Amino acid sequence: MRSGTLTDRLIALMRRPVDPDDRRRAALHLLDWLGCACAGATSDPGRLLRAWAAGDREGRCRVVMGGSAPAPAAAFANGGFGNVLEMDDVHRTAILHPGPVVVPAALAAAQTADGRAEDLLNGIVRGYEAVIRLGRTVGPGHYARFHNTATCGPFGSAAAVCDVLNLSDDQWRHALGNAASLAGGVWQMRHEPVMTKQLHTARAAEAGLTAAQLAAAGFTGPSAILEGAQGFHAGLCPDGDAEALMAEPEGRWLIHAVSFKPWPACRHAHAAIDAALAARPRLGGRRPVRIAIDTYADAAAFCDRPMPTTTLEAKFSLQHAVAVALTDGPPHLSAFESSALGRADLAGLRSLSEVVVSSRFDDAYPAHYGSAVRLDLSDGETIEAVIPDALGDPENPLQPGAIRDKAVTLMQVAGMPAPAAEDAADRCLDLARSGSLAAFVESLP
Numbered sequence: 001m002r003s004g005t006l007t008d009r010l011i012a013l014m015r016r017p018v019d020p021d022d023r024r025r026a027a028l029h030l031l032d033w034l035g036c037a038c039a040g041a042t043s044d045p046g047r048l049l050r051a052w053a054a055g056d057r058e059g060r061c062r063v064v065m066g067g068s069a070p071a072p073a074a075a076f077a078n079g080g081f082g083n084v085l086e087m088d089d090v091h092r093t094a095i096l097h098p099g100p101v102v103v104p105a106a107l108a109a110a111q112t113a114d115g116r117a118e119d120l121l122n123g124i125v126r127g128y129e130a131v132i133r134l135g136r137t138v139g140p141g142h143y144a145r146f147h148n149t150a151t152c153g154p155f156g157s158a159a160a161v162c163d164v165l166n167l168s169d170d171q172w173r174h175a176l177g178n179a180a181s182l183a184g185g186v187w188q189m190r191h192e193p194v195m196t197k198q199l200h201t202a203r204a205a206e207a208g209l210t211a212a213q214l215a216a217a218g219f220t221g222p223s224a225i226l227e228g229a230q231g232f233h234a235g236l237c238p239d240g241d242a243e244a245l246m247a248e249p250e251g252r253w254l255i256h257a258v259s260f261k262p263w264p265a266c267r268h269a270h271a272a273i274d275a276a277l278a279a280r281p282r283l284g285g286r287r288p289v290r291i292a293i294d295t296y297a298d299a300a301a302f303c304d305r306p307m308p309t310t311t312l313e314a315k316f317s318l319q320h321a322v323a324v325a326l327t328d329g330p331p332h333l334s335a336f337e338s339s340a341l342g343r344a345d346l347a348g349l350r351s352l353s354e355v356v357v358s359s360r361f362d363d364a365y366p367a368h369y370g371s372a373v374r375l376d377l378s379d380g381e382t383i384e385a386v387i388p389d390a391l392g393d394p395e396n397p398l399q400p401g402a403i404r405d406k407a408v409t410l411m412q413v414a415g416m417p418a419p420a421a422e423d424a425a426d427r428c429l430d431l432a433r434s435g436s437l438a439a440f441v442e443s444l445p
Contacts (some may be wrong), residue, residue: 040084069341079205094135105157131156150185157208175219
């Protein structure tokens with residue numbers, strides 16, 4: 001006989017132990033976030049967030065590339081940085097990005113509480129668990145209108161902070177209830193050249209931190225926030241399944257199922273990039289006369305953009321991403337800047353490209369993010385490459401060394417000297433080997 005609300009049952013599940021392997025995985029995600037955040041902090045929205053966080057305030061929490069601020073401001077700014085480049089981690093079936101919301105909140109809480117490295121990493125593991133479990137319940141009707149990272153993010157960041165602060169079950173319940181009450185973040189910003197997506201992740205990180213800190217002080221929240229008659233699922237999830245929150249309770253911590261992103265584009269474009277890279281050597285310098293990009297429906301809905309005019313649109317363009325991969329090879333950040341959009345060779349390939357929703361990939365989604373690229377040549381030959389799982393997914397993983405290299409490169413893009421970037425990366429990974437949290441924070445730019 002099940003007893004208690006879904007939140008109660010989740011809290012009980014969160015009490016299971018985190019082992020050293022889990023903490024090593026958390027340190028990799030912390031490092032991946034750090035690289036993305038450093039580079040994101042130097043972007044236009046990043047500079048605005050840094051200036052806002054600085055203001056006239058003083059605090060003890062580090063703002064990446066921007067000094068220090070009180071915990072809520074630090075979590076907000078750092079939360080906004082991590083998603084700017086579209087290189088942040090992602091969970092496929094929850095269809096959300098845990099790192100930009102969970103890590104900044106956990107890091108701010110650990111600094112204010114003078115926590116240990118183990119506290120920070122355990123909090124990251126449990127924060128990822130909460131946000132992924134909630135994200136898996138919301139259903140496609142929710143994702144069609146709402147940004148899952150924004151709506152589910154406060155729940156995950158609150159869980160991370162509750163764990164770092166060692167709160168009681170009652171305090172966890174109040175924090176999670178209030179965090180889920182703050183869910184918001186509609187998709188309209190996808191259709192306009194604005195910075196709102198960074199506000200989504202910023203607010204999700206800060207909201208969870210605030211909910212947990214208030215709970216620690218005695219501020220109460222609803223216990224049946226997920227399944228209640230006017231709760232999260234009733235209000236926001238027309239085809240969701242609240243009970244799915246507790247699916248696979250004996251499984252491994254879900255942080256191990258999160259994907260790392262090697263390319264600076266929307267995750268829905270990654271399998272197509274990988275397919276284009278696989279097909280490229282077989283072209284032998286020849287130019288295709290037609291390009292078909294087979295994918296799943298959500299990838300087409302988000303990324304069928306044959307004529308991108310901004311960096312953000314380019315990152316959400318299957319046509320541009322495939323053209324870059326075919327022409328230049330593995331795409332770098334510069335491939336999505338305005339200078340690349342005007343290149344005649346890339347524009348020509350984009351004009352030859354058609355996005356096709358294929359049942360072989362749509363039926364497998366969201367458990368698998370697959371794609372195929374078919375290149376028709378003037379001599380009648382067709383070259384096809386099929387990628388069932390994008391690079392960085394659990395079935396096609398990035399190795400730890402590649403994750404470290406990515407982070408160090410992004411820190412250098414942000415202006416950090418190579419030795420400083422290497423030191424920050426090493427101190428981050430050392431956290432899983434009883435390294436010093438203070439030393440890691442001190443190494444941050």
